[in-house]
Amino acid sequence: MSSIKLPLLKKGEYDIWGMKMEHYLAHTDYPIWEVIQKGNGPVSVTTNTQGVVKVLPPRTAEEILAREREI
Numbered sequence: 576m577s578s579i580k581l582p583l584l585k586k587g588e589y590d591i592w593g594m595k596m597e598h599y600l601a602h603t604d605y606p607i608w609e610v611i612q613k614g615n616g617p618v619s620v621t622t623n624t625q626g627v628v629k630v631l632p633p634r635t636a637e638e639i640l641a642r643e644r645e646i
Contacts, residue, residue, distance in 0.1 A: 582595035600607050619631035 581599065582592055584592045600611065621629050621631060623629060
């Protein structure tokens, strides 16, 4: 059972609710706000030398083509 309490949307308070939801989504451990802003795409995950997992942003088509040409 989760104890997370999300902001409730009340009539006439959409702007305030929107700001609260943006803040909540931007500050959770999940990169969901980035998906909302940029859209869903392929996810790359890497681990640094300390063992911390980092989610890399999706690559653009231009970056993929440049890498293929480089190979």
